[in-house]
Amino acid sequence: MKKLLLALATTTAVIGFAAAAGAQEKAKICFVYVGSKTDGGWTQAHDIGRQQVEKELGDKVETQFLENVPEGPDAERAIERLARSGCGLIFTTSFGFMDATVKIAQKFPDVKFEHATGYKTAPNVATYNSRFYEGRYIQGQIAAKMSQKGVAGYIASFPIPEVVMGINSFVIGARSVNPDFKIKVVWANTWFDPGKEADAAKALIDQGVDILTQHTDTTAPMQVAAERGIKAFGQASDMIAAGPQTQLTAIVDTWGAYYVKRAQAFLDGKWETTSSWDGLKDGILTMAPYTNMPDDVKAMAEATEAKIKSGELKPFTGPLNKQDGAAWLKEGESSDDATLLGMNFYVEGVDDKLPQ
Amino acid sequence: MGIVEAILLSVITAATPLVLAAAGELVAERSGVLNLGVEGMMIMGAVCAFAATQLSGSPYIGVLAGIAAGALFSLLFGFLTLTLVANQVATGLALTLLGLGVSGMLGESFLGMQGIKLQPIAIPLLSQVPFVGPLLFRQDAIFYLSIAIVAGIHWFLFRTRSGLKLRAVGDSHGSAHALGVDVIRTRYLAVLFGGACAGLAGAQLSLVYTPQWVENMSAGRGWIALALVVFASWRPWRVVAGGYLFGAVSISQLHAQAFGIGIPSQFLSSLPYVATIVVLILISHNRRMTLINTPASLGKPFVPDR
Incomplete structure (x- = not known):
């Protein structure tokens, strides 16, 4: 019910914005986590990156995340929900989300996807990893x-x-x-x-x-x-x-710098699919x-x-x-x-x- | 310290939470209640024990909080299944899911904090005995409690009138009721005891085994405890044997890997479970003995007015 209201509110907001010519819509950057955002390890590191995006890009973006998403069929549903709710750029942050990400990306060619630590890319699916x-x-x-x-x-x-x-x-x-x-x-x-x-x-x-x-x-x-x-x-x-x-x-x-860079590219309309594998020198x-x-x-x-x-x-x-x-x-x-x-x-x- | 002694020390730490939770569940099942919520009660015990220790500074307060949390949580199960006669299997599963969720919420502000370990208590004289002393008599209070609890359960179930009544309730609640035993009250007490033991097992996890709080830290130990009850064919001392066998195989396989004996680790990791199945097969060939020990009313709801 809450989700439905949220969706309605978003739709209304979009119509409202369209009516007010020239008003800029916030880009929505979304994250899918395999664990809890306070796990003290892997997922927490991704969430710190998300917070950095919010901090550095300020009111140009809005972020959203789903935590504790199990790898497998549930992941597909979670990613699809985000894609439907108006996310423009979605980071899926576990190796096991690979196939789900690619599958949903085919359904939503206008949404950009980034999958962590995987190896399957598509015109709207990029991968990123750390050395x-x-x-x-x-x-x-x-x-x-x-x-x-x-x-x-x-x-x-x-x-x-x-x-x-x-x-x-x-x-x-x-x-x-x-x-x-x-x-x-x-x-x-x-x-x-x-x-x-x-x-x-x-x-x-x-x-x-x-x-x-x-x-x-x-x-x-x-x-x-x-x-x-x-x-x-x-x-x-x-x-x-x-x-x-x-x-x-x-x-x-430290994923933050990468997330900010990619979100910025997305905002500028310059996002392209890549397979990024950065290391110590890039600060990842x-x-x-x-x-x-x-x-x-x-x-x-x-x-x-x-x-x-x-x-x-x-x-x-x-x-x-x-x-x-x-x-x-x-x-x-x-x-x-x-x-x-x-x-x-x-x-x-x-x-x-x-x-x- | 020799390698054998070192291995045995690790085994004791690994086995204690299993023995405790299984012993508690054994009493509940002997009264005819199947509570699949052990994992949930255990994790509630773990988070409350950790939180209370952090807030009070004393792990002993933590132990008490763990016991209380497990018991309180089991009361919810008791109310649903005994008073409202809800399905025991479904309620137990719900209790586990609820416990994992609630504990995550309660523990959020305690994540990453440094735990306070429950320190061992050396028993005078006995702890000086070579080999056995450091192993059995220089342990923490929860280990001593675990052995005392199992001994107490054995005595209670098979040597006291109340224990006999409890077993009667588990075997045939109709007959026990006809004889004037308060079935619901007996089951409530048994469920509460099971919850308290699971809570204590949880406290062992967050105060002794790994003195820290992380979500889901019980990692399935509640389910192993449930299996141990069947493994032990509802006999208290066999719970200890089963728990220690399971612990011993789990620890030895890690040592085997570190030693580099070249057996695939996936196989070694499955050994504790394989051992459990083998023993179950060995036990179950004597069908009559198994039937005698199995509570006949296990999992069946009881409505007194009928």
Whole structure:
């Protein structure tokens, strides 16, 4: 009923505006979230981006969002509802919304869509992603410097390319500092289960790792690391509050600048479909302050970050072998993006069997 | 600390909320009420325990708040199913959904706050015993309570007159009613007890297991607790065995992965469930024993005037 009233009100408003010649209509920018906007991680980062759009573009835009939208058929309905309610530009912020986005986009050719972390585009569907792996390379280097035992623990979620890419990048970074560095990987098979993530962290620490990194969503592993007195890296947002003496740094998702840029292009009528994959240099991810480490390690991390930003250093650059020792990249050769986005193999040095 | 000891410590933390919630549900089911709202009561307990701890500064106040929240929430279930005779399955499911929603709302202002952990209490002398001491006698109050509750339930159900009446209500509410037992009152008390235990399990999650509040942090543990009751064939000590078996398999599979034994992680993750099914098959081959323990009136509504 509320929705209906809202729709009626909008329609009336549009007619009203049309009557008053020259009055400008606000552009409506909409967001679909897979989680809660206060999840302290992935979705919250997107919502901060949405708020930035509101702040920077002021009264030229109006934003709207739907949270806790499950991936699957429900997503289609949610996206369609937004498209019908007059959204001009819709961001769908989870990998699992890919097919739903493309399908609804065919129905609404005049509405623009942007899908996060996917690979299917259309004339009115753009994709955008972030090179999280650049941050993981830096983390790997820090881990290799900070670890006494030369073994880090890695709590992974699901064996999808994004996660495998992160593990590889971490290991390549670590072995650029200490060629004998090892990691132990535990697959939690969930993005979100504080208890299980904590159990995985305990298991890894009990087996002797003294640095912890995670690709799951809650701060539980950070808490366990703090309790056991080892160091750890945060994920998706700055987790320093969960481990003031524990967090070395964190990869922080900062989508705001991208959202503002695309919304502005939309307002100017210059929006075009793109496949954007920005990195540290574009500010789509940032590193949380380097803390709890000696100055020389911090200096190294900052130097690496600067080199990645300038393009001097690309984490996936040869000579690199695959896990079984087969050659992958030659000296000086860098991996193309397509290989990274479909990554289904480990590089040399990962001491784990990739679940297929 | 040896690796075995470390694993066992993690197992105890993982199993305690399951044992608590399942023990409470067992009493409700023994009285003939099937409450599928365990997950909802648990998450309400978790959020209220966390909030009360933050506001008062004492995790013990938090524990009490968790118990109270679970019990109060179960009262809603009791009113709907016992007084208004609504369908138990549908009401239980609704309770779970409601609990997940309401807890998210209540907990919004507590997100990202640093939790206060319920500290272990070392029991004098016993905690000095090698191996067993640190494992069993240097634990938090909720662990001690969980064992005491199970022992209490066993004693109550099988050694007291009230327990006998409760079982009679669960087996044949008509006969119990004819004998003068107040069926509705008995069931209300059983449901309340179940809610309190689920609330305490929730408090364990947000004060001991992972001292923080995040939405949906129970992550399905209420459903596992429900399965454990069947697994235990409604016998209290078997709930402990089942809970610890489940916890042990879940923790060992993580260790197996970290150790790098090269078995696919998806398979390892499914092991706790596979183990549950195997034991269920082993138990159910003795059909007569199963039938004796199953409350015959389970899930059936009771209208006294009929």
